[in-house]
Amino acid sequence: MKSYLQAILAIAHKDLAAEIRSRELVSAMLVFSLLVVLIFNFALDLDKSARENVAAGVLWVTFTFAGTLGLNRTFAAEKDRGSLDGLLLAPVDRTAIYFGKLISTMTFMLLVEIVVLPVFTILYGISLFNLPLFGVILLGTFGYGGVGTLLACMAAQTRTRDVMLPILLFPVTVPVMLSAVRASTGILLNAEWSDILTWINILVVYDVIFVAVAVMVFDYLIEE
Amino acid sequence: MTTSTPKVLQTLNIVSILMFIISLGLIFFYAPREVVMGEAQRIFYYHVPSAWVSFLAFGVAVVGGIAFLRTGNHKWDRLGLASVEVGIMFALMTLFSGMLWARPSWNTWWTWDPRLTTYAILLLIYFAYLMLRQGIEDPDKRARFGSVYGIVGFISVPITYFSIYLWRTIHPALFGTNSSETKMTMEPAMLQTFIFCNIFGAVLYTTFLWHRFRLENDTAHVEELRMKASNA
Numbered sequence: 001m002k003s004y005l006q007a008i009l010a011i012a013h014k015d016l017a018a019e020i021r022s023r024e025l026v027s028a029m030l031v032f033s034l035l036v037v038l039i040f041n042f043a044l045d046l047d048k049s050a051r052e053n054v055a056a057g058v059l060w061v062t063f064t065f066a067g068t069l070g071l072n073r074t075f076a077a078e079k080d081r082g083s084l085d086g087l088l089l090a091p092v093d094r095t096a097i098y099f100g101k102l103i104s105t106m107t108f109m110l111l112v113e114i115v116v117l118p119v120f121t122i123l124y125g126i127s128l129f130n131l132p133l134f135g136v137i138l139l140g141t142f143g144y145g146g147v148g149t150l151l152a153c154m155a156a157q158t159r160t161r162d163v164m165l166p167i168l169l170f171p172v173t174v175p176v177m178l179s180a181v182r183a184s185t186g187i188l189l190n191a192e193w194s195d196i197l198t199w200i201n202i203l204v205v206y207d208v209i210f211v212a213v214a215v216m217v218f219d220y221l222i223e224e
Numbered sequence: 225m226t227t228s229t230p231k232v233l234q235t236l237n238i239v240s241i242l243m244f245i246i247s248l249g250l251i252f253f254y255a256p257r258e259v260v261m262g263e264a265q266r267i268f269y270y271h272v273p274s275a276w277v278s279f280l281a282f283g284v285a286v287v288g289g290i291a292f293l294r295t296g297n298h299k300w301d302r303l304g305l306a307s308v309e310v311g312i313m314f315a316l317m318t319l320f321s322g323m324l325w326a327r328p329s330w331n332t333w334w335t336w337d338p339r340l341t342t343y344a345i346l347l348l349i350y351f352a353y354l355m356l357r358q359g360i361e362d363p364d365k366r367a368r369f370g371s372v373y374g375i376v377g378f379i380s381v382p383i384t385y386f387s388i389y390l391w392r393t394i395h396p397a398l399f400g401t402n403s404s405e406t407k408m409t410m411e412p413a414m415l416q417t418f419i420f421c422n423i424f425g426a427v428l429y430t431t432f433l434w435h436r437f438r439l440e441n442d443t444a445h446v447e448e449l450r451m452k453a454s455n456a
Contacts, residue, residue, distance in 0.1 A: 150376070154369050158359035167355060168373065171348040172380045175387040182391060202387050213379060217372045220293055 007092035011100025015074070016107060025073050029112045033066040037120060051124050056184035059120060059128070060177055063113060063137075064144060068166050070108045071148040074101050075156035088222060098149060098218045102211075105152075106145045113137060126188065133187050136200065140180035143207040147173055150214040153221045179203045233438075236431045243424040247417075255417040267325040269417055273425030274317040275343075281311025281429060282350065286378045289371030301367035302444060304374055305357070306436035310429060312350050319343065338389040345384055349377040363447070 019025055040058045044050070078084040087097055117128050148169055155165040183199035185191075251269045258265035288304030291297070322340070323333045334340065353373050360366040410418065 147376070151373075154356070154373065157365065157369070158356065159361070160359050164356065164359055167352045171345050171352060172377060174345055175380065175383045178387045178391055198390060202383070202390070206383055209379065209383070210376075213376060217293070217375065220368045220372055223368075 004093060004096055007090070007096040008099045008103065011087070011097060012103035012107070015101070015104035019104075019108065025070055026108050026111050029066040029069050029108060030115055032069055033062050033112055033116050034119060036062045036065055037116065037123060041123065046124075048125070052126060052189065053185070055120075055124055055126050055128075056181050056188055058124075059116075059184065060140070060181045062116060063109065063141070064170075064173070064177060066112050066116075067105075067109050067141075067144055067148060068169065070105055070112075071145075071152040071169070072155070072162050072165050074105055074149065075153050076161060079156050084222075094219050094222060095215050097222070098153075098214060101153075102145055102149045105149055106141055109141050109145060110138075113141065128188075130187065132196075133184060136180055136183045136187065136203070139200065139203045139207060140176055143176040143180075143203060143210060144173055146207060146211040146214055147176075150210075150218060150221070153218070157221075175202060175206050179206070229438075233431070233434050236427065236434065240424075240428050240431045243420075243427055247421050247424050250417040250420055255414050256411055258414075261329055264325050264328045267321050269421040271318060271321040271325060272418070273422045274314045274321065276422075277425045277429045278311045278314040278318055280426075281307045281314060281433070282346070282374075282378055282381075284433075285311065285374045289374040292367060292371045298363075298367055298444065299441070301371060302440040303433075303437055304371060306433055306440050308350055308353055308374065310432045310436055312347070312354075313432070314425075314429065315343070315347050315350070319347065336392070338385060338392050341388050342381065342385040346381055349380070353377060363444075 037058065040054075040061070044054060044058075046054065075084070078087065088094075120126075121128050148165075151168045151172070152165055155161045155168055158164045179199040179202040183196050183203065186196040186199065247269070251266050255266065255269070257263060284307040285304040288300045288307060292300035292304065326335065327333055353370065356373055357366050357370050360369060
């Protein structure tokens with residue numbers, strides 16, 4: 001068990017170290033997110049009350065788009081450098097690769113989210129600093145990253161890989177998007193807690209089911 | 225490899241055609257005109273069977289996927305692919321017949337009702353499935369990825385349905401989808417037609433699936449021969 005955890009952390013550490021040195025991915029995700037936030041503002045031409053109603057939706061669309069950028073690189077980079085074979089040769093359980101990648105992807109997404117939240121607060125004039133919202137963001141990012149890591153591994157091995165990922169990922173993650181947006185909107189508009197909890201429940205159920213399924217099938221995606 | 229069409233399948237062909245003709249007769253001449261919805265209601269005799277048959281087809285694809293991943297026998301994967309393709313056909317039937325019905329009944333081609341929305345997403349998942357398979361050259365990898373995506377996609381459907389259902393029922397319903405369907409009283413002649421059409425749907429699915437499966441087997445065989453020829 002201990003060596004399994006060490007393997008997961010080693011893989012996550014490797015990705016994070018590579019990112020700290022190159023700073024390619026997170027900076028690209030970040031600039032992209034800010035662009036999406038700005039574009040939404042022009043496209044929807046929002047006044048004060050409209051901003052409050054769509055804020056959560058805009059926020060989550062931004063996160064998922066940025067997440068797709070990050071996910072596309074997680075396995076594609078390994079494939080390009082030929083280091084995926086090296087990972088596969090490592091004498092560890094294959095699911096350790098999945099969890100390691102999940103941790104690094106989530107870290108990238110969370111870093112972007114930490115920067116986007118204050119910017120969003122300033123630009124949209126809505127305070128996003130409250131604890132329940134952070135919880136929802138964490139759960140949503142986990143669910144999105146969980147399925148995304150699995151499908152990114154698949155997409156990276158297809159011919160049209162960058163194009164493939166969103167097509168595979170978006171229809172499957174509709175429940176995450178929907179429940180995360182609903183829960184966030186509820187929190188921002190001070191809705192009844194019982195309503196918000198329903199959505200958080202769906203989010204948790206989705207996270208548990210999909211990470212469990214991903215662990216079960218991940219082996220089949222990387223056997224050579 | 226290529227054998228003549230089995231006797232049972234030949235019989236199924238004929239039975240399917242006959243049932244198709246009989247079902248049309250039953251729908252247009254035997255079943256009475258529905259009082260509330262009028263002639264448009266007759267679409268329902270094809271709409272409902274295609275809907276559940278499409279779910280059956282995607283379910284069969286999951287079973288095929290799991291069996292392939294466990295045994296590594298490509299026959300299972302070919303069955304899964306065949307079932308997905310036939311399922312998409314039935315799903316499109318459901319979608320278009322539903323839209324044709326919705327126009328006179330709800331006065332719109334489309335509404336974002338949970339059932340409709342989930343169904344549209346379901347279709348997109350299986351289009352993605354086909355695109356995924358097209359993007360992979362290695363047959364073994366194609367089969368493995370296809371199986372995994374078939375399973376993951378199908379699992380997401382009930383959660384998607386549930387979440388959209390919750391989302392929409394919090395808002396006031398514009399169209400009483402549930403009430404209009406449950407309130408529709410079926411006369412014996414309607415019920416008989418309906419049951420016949422459901423059996424017809426199942427028979428048609430079996431026939432199509434079998435043909436598509438045989439075609440896929442032949443394709444795999446041809447590919448194998450081509451590989452052998454190019455190696456020799």
